[in-house]
Each structure stands twice: as structure tokens, then as C-alpha cells.
Amino acid sequence: MSTVSVSQSGQPVFSDALHYTVVMPELPEVETTVAELRERLVGRIIERVTVSWERSVGHPSLDEFIPRLSGLAVRAATRRAKYIILELDGGQRLVVHLRMTGHLLLDDATTEQPRFVRAVFTLDDGRELRFADQRKFGRLYLVTPDEFAAGLPFPPLGPEPLDDAFTHAAFVAVLGARRGVLKPLLLDQSFVAGLGNIYADEALHHAGLHPQRLAQSLSAAEVANLHRAIRLVLARGVASKGTTFSTYRTTWGLEGLNQHNLQVFRRSDEPCYTCGTPVRRVKLAGRSTHYCPTCQSEPPVAQPEK
DNA sequence: AGTAGGACCTGGTGGC
DNA sequence: TGCCACCAGGTCCTAC
Numbered sequence: 160m161s162t163v164s165v166s167q168s169g170q171p172v173f174s175d176a177l178h179y180t181v182v183m184p185e186l187p188e189v190e191t192t193v194a195e196l197r198e199r200l201v202g203r204i205i206e207r208v209t210v211s212w213e214r215s216v217g218h219p220s221l222d223e224f225i226p227r228l229s230g231l232a233v234r235a236a237t238r239r240a241k242y243i244i245l246e247l248d249g250g251q252r253l254v255v256h257l258r259m260t261g262h263l264l265l266d267d268a269t270t271e272q273p274r275f276v277r278a279v280f281t282l283d284d285g286r287e288l289r290f291a292d293q294r295k296f297g298r299l300y301l302v303t304p305d306e307f308a309a310g311l312p313f314p315p316l317g318p319e320p321l322d323d324a325f326t327h328a329a330f331v332a333v334l335g336a337r338r339g340v341l342k343p344l345l346l347d348q349s350f351v352a353g354l355g356n357i358y359a360d361e362a363l364h365h366a367g368l369h370p371q372r373l374a375q376s377l378s379a380a381e382v383a384n385l386h387r388a389i390r391l392v393l394a395r396g397v398a399s400k401g402t403t404f405s406t407y408r409t410t411w412g413l414e415g416l417n418q419h420n421l422q423v424f425r426r427s428d429e430p431c432y433t434c435g436t437p438v439r440r441v442k443l444a445g446r447s448t449h450y451c452p453t454c455q456s457e458p459p460v461a462q463p464e465k
Numbered sequence: 466a467g468t469a470g471g472a473c474c475t476g477g478t479g480g481c
Numbered sequence: 482t483g484c485c486a487c488c489a490g491g492t493c494c495t496a497c
Contacts, residue, residue, distance in 0.1 A: 183489085183490065183491085184491090185491095214473090241491080256491085256492085257491090258473095258490085258491050258492070259474085259489080259490055259491060259492095260474090260475085260489095260490095275475090292474095293474085293475060293476070294473085294474045294475055294476085294489090294490095295473075295474050295475080296473065296474065296490090296491065296492080297491095298492095314492080314493085337466090337467095338466075338467070339466080339467055339468080340467090340468090343467090343468080346490095346491085348491090348492080355490080355491070356489095356490060356491085444468080444469085445469080445470075445490085446490065446491095447488095447489080447490085
């Protein structure tokens with residue numbers, strides 16, 4: 160449950176407030192958000208919609224987006240990859256991708272709007288679902304049942320790593336078709352859905368694999384280790400309600416705890432918990448990449464360079 | 466098919 | 482103190 164902030168200086172009391180200070184939402188952060196929305200939003204009716212940053216709406220046009228949503232009840236909240244899916248009356252779906260800095264906040268309408276609000280969905284119970292997004296990368300999509308059945312608004316997505324169907328054999332199958340450097344491959348949503356920079360680095364460390372290893376160079380044992388590691392770090396992230404790097408604290412804000420589980424991410428130059436070697440940070444495929452040079456030994460085959 | 470780089474964005478940080 | 486270049490990273494797009 161969220162905590163309640165009681166102000167004695169005339170500030171509103173944030174009862175039933177739901178705040179997220181999660182940065183960089185990946186699968187566990189989105190899963191946590193969806194679980195909260197399932198509990199607190201399903202059954203409510205969207206009465207009114209306002210959009211203050213037009214490009215936050217990815218589909219359809221704003222002229223269609225707003226009137227089509229009005230009066231619809233939220234029937235279910237689910238997740239696919241890093242997408243939040245709100246099923247509405249008539250089978251329409253409001254799909255949300257938080258990208259880098261998106262937040263969904265559920266607050267009493269009388270409370271002050273948080274910074275960077277891009278869209279507000281006024282509910283029938285006096286609350287508002289607020290989409291805040293500092294860097295404006297996040298997107299909202301409204302799709303019809305036919306569009307959703309045709310795969311909109313999703314790009315090609317790989318298997319869900321926490322599904323029971325994502326067995327070792329299933330991982331071998333998707334990996335066998337791919338080549339290239341491990342780190343960018345793990346970030347490729349069409350390979351396995353839901354990993355981002357944090358959990359990709361953590362999975363590689365847990366599996367003892369150097370981020371520059373080539374996918375096709377892995378032994379059977381290393382493939383099994385990587386499969387186990389992906390599932391483990393994501394499951395641990397979900398259990399910890401996500402990873403929070405917040406620059407500010409609020410008395411009513413919910414916060415994930417997985418940052419305390421991280422072995423290498425954002426631990427540059429700090430000692431590896433396993434062997435004490437300073438964690439190294441390099442730029443790989445345009446992303447900062449963290450690894451332990453001892454636990455994750457260098458690729459056995461020399462990379463073509465120089 | 467893969468790789469690289471730019472674009473989208475803005476607040477925070479560090480250098481001068 | 483003030484300015485400014487740079488960085489953060491999810492995804493799409495283009496080019497090679």
C-alpha cells in the first residue's frame with residue numbers, strides 16, 4: 160500500500176496516492192506498474208481525457224484519441240514486453256510505452272499535478288490517471304480490437320522470458336537463429352522481450368559472460384547459464400518491485416528495491432561482490448555497459464579490430 | 466542479418 | 482556565477 164502524506168501547511172492529503180519514481184522502466188518495472196493498475200484502476204470509467212503534449216499520442220490522431228476514450232471502462236490491465244495494455248469496453252486497448260522517463264500516476268484529482276504531465280485521464284471516482292514523462296519519449300496508443308488482433312501497436316517481439324513457455328529449449332531455438340555480440344542482442348526486443356540496459360548487464364554478469372562475446376560462440380553450458388540468468392534477474396526484479404534510481408524522495412512515493420540486488424549496473428570502479436575486481440564500464444552499441452573483467456572473462460576469440 | 470549513427474527529448478553535471 | 486557541451490538510454494529510422 161502507498162503511504163499517506165499529511166501536510167500541516169495547507170497541502171492536500173494524498174490518500175490512495177500511487178506514485179512511481181522508477182527510472183528506465185524494463186520488464187520488472189512495467190510488471191510492477193501493471194500489477195498496481197490491475198488492483199486500483201480496473202473497473203473505473205474514463206470520463207475525460209486531456210493531452211498537453213500531442214506527440215505523446217502515437218495512434219490514432221488526437222482528434223480521434225480523446226473522444227473514443229471518453230466513457231469507456233477499464234476491464235483489464237496486462238503486459239507484453241515493456242508495453243502496458245489496458246483493455247477497455249468493446250475490446251479497444253489503451254497501450255502505454257513508458258520508454259525512458261514515463262510514469263503512470265494514480266492520484267486524487269484535487270492533488271497538485273506532478274511535473275512533466277503529458278496526458279490526464281479523469282476517472283469516475285474523483286481520481287486521475289496521469290501520464291508524466293520528462294523527456295517525452297513515452298507513447299500512448301489506442302487500438303481497435305481488429306488492430307490489436309493484427310498486432311498493433313507492437314513491433315516484432317520475442318518471447319516473454321518469464322513465461323513457462325520460455326524453456327531452455329525455447330531459448331536455444333531463438334538463440335540458434337541469431338548471430339552477433341551478446342549485449343546488443345539482449346537489448347533487441349525481437350530476440351527476447353523485456354530486457355533493457357540494467358537487466359541485460361545483470362544477466363550477463365550472473366551468467367559469467369563477457370558482453371562482447373558472440374552469440375554463436377557460446378557452449379551448451381553457457382547457453383544454459385544465460386537462459387537461467389535472464390529469468391533469475393528478471394524474476395528477482397519483479398519480486399523487488401523494480402529498480403529505482405530516484406534523485407528525490409517523497410514520503411508517499413512507492414519505490415522499488417532491486418537496486419540493492421544489482422551486481423554491476425552503475426557500479427563502475429566499485430569492487431565486484433564476487434571477486435573484488437573493480438567493475439568496468441565501457442560503451443557498447445551506444446550503451447553504457449558494466450561488467451566484471453574477472454568473472455566475465457574476455458572473449459576467447461579475438462574481436463576483429465585495429 | 467548485422468552494425469553504426471542520428472533522431473527524439475530535457476534536466477543534471479562538469480569543465481572552463 | 483554563467484555558459485555550454487555532454488550525458489542518460491528505449492526505440493525507430495536510415496545507411497552501409
